[in-house]
Amino acid sequence: MKExxxxxxxxxxxxxxxxxxxxxxxxxxxxxxxxxxxxxxxxEAVRRGVIRRGATDxxxxxxxADIVVLATxxxxxxxxxxxxGSLLADGxxxxxxxxxxxxxxxxxERLPAGVEPLGGHPMCGKEESGLAAADSDLYRGCTFIxxxxxxxxxxxxxxxxxxxxxxxxxxxxxxxERQDHLAATLSHLPYLLxxxxxxxxxxxxxxxxxxxxxxxxxxxxxxxxxxxxVRMMLDILTTNRCExxxxxxxxxxxxxxxxxxxxxxxxxxxxxxxxxxxxxRWRMFP
Amino acid sequence: MKExxxxxxxxxxxxxxxxxxxxxxxxxxxxxxxxxxxxxxxxEAVRRGVIRRGATDxxxxxxxADIVVLATxxxxxxxxxxxxGSLLADGxxxxxxxxxxxxxxxxxERLPAGVEPLGGHPMCGKEESGLAAADSDLYRGCTFIxxxxxxxxxxxxxxxxxxxxxxxxxxxxxxxERQDHLAATLSHLPYLLxxxxxxxxxxxxxxxxxxxxxxxxxxxxxxxxxxxxVRMMLDILTTNRCExxxxxxxxxxxxxxxxxxxxxxxxxxxxxxxxxxxxxRWRMFP
Numbered sequence: 001m002k003e004x005x006x007x008x009x010x011x012x013x014x015x016x017x018x019x020x021x022x023x024x025x026x027x028x029x030x031x032x033x034x035x036x037x038x039x040x041x042x043x044e045a046v047r048r049g050v051i052r053r054g055a056t057d058x059x060x061x062x063x064x065a066d067i068v069v070l071a072t073x074x075x076x077x078x079x080x081x082x083x084x085g086s087l088l089a090d091g092x093x094x095x096x097x098x099x100x101x102x103x104x105x106x107x108x109e110r111l112p113a114g115v116e117p118l119g120g121h122p123m124c125g126k127e128e129s130g131l132a133a134a135d136s137d138l139y140r141g142c143t144f145i146x147x148x149x150x151x152x153x154x155x156x157x158x159x160x161x162x163x164x165x166x167x168x169x170x171x172x173x174x175x176x177e178r179q180d181h182l183a184a185t186l187s188h189l190p191y192l193l194x195x196x197x198x199x200x201x202x203x204x205x206x207x208x209x210x211x212x213x214x215x216x217x218x219x220x221x222x223x224x225x226x227x228x229x230v231r232m233m234l235d236i237l238t239t240n241r242c243e244x245x246x247x248x249x250x251x252x253x254x255x256x257x258x259x260x261x262x263x264x265x266x267x268x269x270x271x272x273x274x275x276x277x278x279x280x281r282w283r284m285f286p
Numbered sequence: 287m288k289e290x291x292x293x294x295x296x297x298x299x300x301x302x303x304x305x306x307x308x309x310x311x312x313x314x315x316x317x318x319x320x321x322x323x324x325x326x327x328x329x330e331a332v333r334r335g336v337i338r339r340g341a342t343d344x345x346x347x348x349x350x351a352d353i354v355v356l357a358t359x360x361x362x363x364x365x366x367x368x369x370x371g372s373l374l375a376d377g378x379x380x381x382x383x384x385x386x387x388x389x390x391x392x393x394x395e396r397l398p399a400g401v402e403p404l405g406g407h408p409m410c411g412k413e414e415s416g417l418a419a420a421d422s423d424l425y426r427g428c429t430f431i432x433x434x435x436x437x438x439x440x441x442x443x444x445x446x447x448x449x450x451x452x453x454x455x456x457x458x459x460x461x462x463e464r465q466d467h468l469a470a471t472l473s474h475l476p477y478l479l480x481x482x483x484x485x486x487x488x489x490x491x492x493x494x495x496x497x498x499x500x501x502x503x504x505x506x507x508x509x510x511x512x513x514x515x516v517r518m519m520l521d522i523l524t525t526n527r528c529e530x531x532x533x534x535x536x537x538x539x540x541x542x543x544x545x546x547x548x549x550x551x552x553x554x555x556x557x558x559x560x561x562x563x564x565x566x567r568w569r570m571f572p
Contacts, residue, residue: 123500126503143500145500170499178496179500182491182496183500185490186497186500186505187504193482193508193541194567195540195560196537196540196544197476197479198570199540200540201471201472201566202562203536203540204467204536205468205471206566208464210464213429213458214429214458214469216411216428216429217411217412218477218510218511219476222511223567223570224504225508226563226564226566227564227567230564234553234557238553244548246490248548249545251485251486252542252545254481254482255479258481259478259531262523262531262534263527265527270523273481274516274520276485276488277480277485277512278512278514280488281510281512281513282513284487284509285506285513
């Protein structure tokens with residue numbers, strides 16, 4: 001297998017994640033090219049220097065790529081894995097950036113034998129989406145989860161790690177079930193809570209013009225991820241449905257418990273639970 | 287009534303909010319003094335230049351103050367209003383910084399006739415607490431809610447506005463019921479959600495060491511306010527109990543609705559609700 005610096009890398013999908021990765025890899029590989037649905041996006045990515053060349057037709061670029069990165073919403077990734085297998089060169093590494101991994105790894109299992117598949121999930125992002133929001137520093141310092149399949153060779157995994165490091169991330173190998181379980185609570189649940197908060201504010205306060213003036217940092221931060229791209233989040237929720245439902249149910253129980261203590265006026269017990277939360281939050285982010 | 291620049295201002299409570307206000311007012315009033323429970327805090331505040339002089343005994347400073355600012359947790363403010371009334375000079379302005387206003391205004395109603403009471407709630411803060419976290423820029427640009435009582439004179443309200451502006455804030459007059467209703471949804475509910483999230487993560491993921499490595503910006507921001515001072519938050523929740531319970535119940539219904547759509551697999555309806563949330567979030571914070 002080639003070193004990363006000798007590889008032709010093709011990124012499929014030039015939104016926030018794909019374009020930021022392409023920009024970060026620029027100069028660290030033989031070539032970074034890109035594929036997008038719309039030719040305007042491809043042209044814009046070339047103009048911004050994010051990719052050297054691009055195409056809307058996968059048949060133009062995929063056969064010559066040493067590494068193909070799928071940077072599209074999860075359900076699009078699932079379709080692309082099915083369609084692109086026959087276009088890939090023998091020995092090519094196919095990696096994705098989807099936020100859920102179980103269904104993607106199942107689809108990768110069915111790729112032609114010559115393809116080296118590797119699941120990926122960089123733990124970074126922001127609520128802006130699209131090429132215009134791309135940032136070559138987006139991956140800097142982030143944990144970049146890698147989920148190898150049984151069929152993935154040690155060399156292919158090493159190449160995946162090199163790619164994660166070249167983008168500025170810290171590779172971490174994790175199995176798909178564990179990753180989906182953890183991501184449900186640490187990433188997908190916060191999104192549902194943020195959406196529930198925004199809907200509540202919309203229902204209870206949006207008729208009062210003063211609401212816009214008094215909204216402060218607490219609301220802004222707690223609701224931030226509700227601004228994320230809907231298609232991306234819908235694909236994540238629906239391909240991690242069971243885990244997300246489990247996390248949401250657990251969270252509802254805990255919210256109910258806090259609310260019950262407040263309703264009953266058991267302020268000492270409430271204080272003690274809140275103190276535990278505070279200590280735990282500071283332990284996670286000292 | 288004197289101009290702010292000629293006023294002796296005494297801040298009671300030298301934690302984050304009080305010390306930051308004192309630091310911001312320094313040089314804009316005749317003198318800024320401070321009262322804290324512990325003499326170490328008073329000495330430290332003087333050493334940091336936050337106040338010119340201080341005391342642990344309210345009787346030393348309150349009789350000479352033109353403006354007294356209560357910057358303690360809400361239930362402490364309620365006690366202090368009852369105890370300090372007789373110590374205040376005739377015509378003195380008594381303002382507080384508590385996050386809930388209804389109970390505080392009821393207590394202020396019972397102050398001696400010569401005192402000018404004014405409820406205040408600056409919409410700023412951070413999860414660090416205490417004098418060491420004080421920042422003279424904390425109030426810069428924040429909406430500073432002012433809740434006058436019927437007995438509050440127009441001059442006293444103007445002086446309160448001058449104080450808010452001198453600290454860098456933007457004064458906004460609001461009645462106490464409206465403020466408590468809005469703050470329940472826009473400030474106190476986010477805190478409960480953040481705590482529920484932290485408890486869920488603690489229960490579902492803390493046994494897996496990988497959890498600490500993959501936690502990303504979404505969780506960090508959504509859980510941020512769970513790190514706030516517990517005593518402060520407990521006082522807020524318990525003095526705005528009904529409004530907070532109403533907001534929490536509305537939020538629970540909205541979370542249930544999202545969860546039900548996900549559980550049923552009604553992905554189109556889910557997508558449409560999520561798109562509304564996203565648009566609303568971007569409308570609030572363009």
